[in-house]
Amino acid sequence: MTQTPAYEVVVVGGGPAGLTTALYATRLGHRTALVNREGGRYERVTSVHNLLGVSEDASGGAVTELGIEQLEEYGADYYRDAVREVTNVEPGQRGDAEASDTADVDAPDAADADAATDFENESGDVQFRVTGERVTLRADRVVFATGFTDTPPDVRNLRQFVGRGLHYCLHCDAYALGDRPVFVLGHDDHAAEMAMMLLNFTDDVDLLLNDEEPTWGDDVAAQVEAHPVEVLPDRVDHAFADEESDRGSERGDADPWLGGLAFADGRTREYGGGFAVYGKEYNDELAAELGCDLREDGAIAVDDDRETSVSGAYAVGDVTHGQNQTPIALGDGAYAGIALHKDLRQFPVPADDLDRVADLDAPAMADDLDRVADLDAPAMADDLRARMWRVREADDHAGMTPDE
Incomplete structure (x- = not known):
């Protein structure tokens, strides 16, 4: 014990x-x-x-x-x-x-x-x-x-490319995919909106429904229809690696990057990367x-x-x-x-707590404020204060010691 x-x-x-x-x-x-x-x-x-x-x-x-x-x-x-x-x-x-x-x-x-x-x-x-x-x-x-925890897409082999072609955050990763063919996997309002947002970075955007019916509303449907986003209803079978890419070797990564996606009917499409939008x-x-x-x-x-x-x-x-x-x-x-x-934090003692401070086991004093002075200060623990001094010395805050 x-x-x-x-x-x-x-x-x-x-x-x-x-x-x-x-x-x-x-x-x-x-x-x-x-x-x-x-x-x-x-x-x-x-x-x-x-x-x-x-x-x-x-x-x-x-x-x-x-x-x-x-x-x-x-x-x-x-x-x-x-x-x-x-x-x-x-x-x-x-x-x-x-x-x-x-x-x-x-x-x-x-x-x-x-x-x-x-x-x-x-x-x-x-x-x-x-x-x-x-x-x-x-x-x-x-x-x-x-x-x-991200809800993963139901596409064989795709999860292994998280961070290497499969992404979840447009604001983080769209910059790296600009001017390349990209995909968005999903079928709701958010997926459709993300696909349209990606047009700010590239003119080649596929919205992959993966054999699901779209659930977006009429207004979003009208937007999708008006934007140059290709909506593909087909089931996506699996992802494949970009075997010729040297991005992994340049970064020192042993794992391959995403090369593209293969559809259930046998078609393949190369992508620079894409996003999964399943919540x-x-x-x-x-x-x-x-x-x-x-x-x-x-x-x-x-x-x-x-x-x-x-x-x-x-x-x-x-x-x-x-x-x-x-x-x-x-x-x-x-x-x-x-x-x-x-x-x-211990200090300052709130005005509403001065009566509580007056009840502390301390010598009788004239008023509550004197009793506050009787509390331990500095309030930071000794070992944390010692570390503070060591950090300061390491930062070349010149040769002082706690006694100085």
Whole structure:
């Protein structure tokens, strides 16, 4: 039996929104952990686009790895594990002992994990237990950054070309497909609108119904009829690789790129790439089981601070809106990180709480404000402050020590 590691903030999910939330929370002085299952959607992105200052050669996996390194440098704990349950617990149970396999997880070593149960200026209002396959954590606040899962097209062999010709985000990838023949697989309003939008990049767009009846309305049907988009009703049998392409070798990729699609009647068509439009499934199960409100489409409902309907539970990134954009996810994480800090920080003590501060076990003083001065400051834990100094020294903020 070991003590369950306790944190002020536990983030579930390691995409750009989750990483940014954890980064802000840690740098703002809060004991933070991030739990991330292996092989998430963002880690499979072959090229990160539209992220200012980051090379287009960077993959989602590379950006994720750098983000984890930053978190650990500032003092956050990173756990490679799949979260199975998030539940409410009663306040004041931070130190209770229960079974935990933390020492066996790809995470901080056992000594560091145990140390996380004794940090300074605890808020005293532990609210959540985060249970993974191999680790259990306590959290004052929990953040869901669990994203969504694309509904794949029913075309043989096509899934292997995700990121290498098969795409889901026009705003990310249309630029790379311009002036080539492209396809859109789908049969609803969104698919039709995406096909017409692609005419901004190329004059050769096929809208592939894949043996499904179109479900778009009359107005969209009139638009499709008026635009130079070829609608093909035939069933798509399979995808084939572009064996002559040297794009993979230039990028150092061993996997081939999409060359085109073969139809059930034997016809083939070469494509530079295309998009599948069959919707998405929000990874909202953990939040829903906790009692968080969901929107009509299944996204987690949040306010401007990215807090859910459950007090102390936040959600960020694609699981709240499905925008599928790295910069938007980063912004969500920043908003949530700042909101968490305002929620958890010790100073300034709100005017409404001065009576509570006056009840603290402290020497009798003349007035409440003197009792505020008796609280521990700085409020940031000693080890996080020590890391702050080391980071500053590494950045050549010249030779200062904490004593100076």
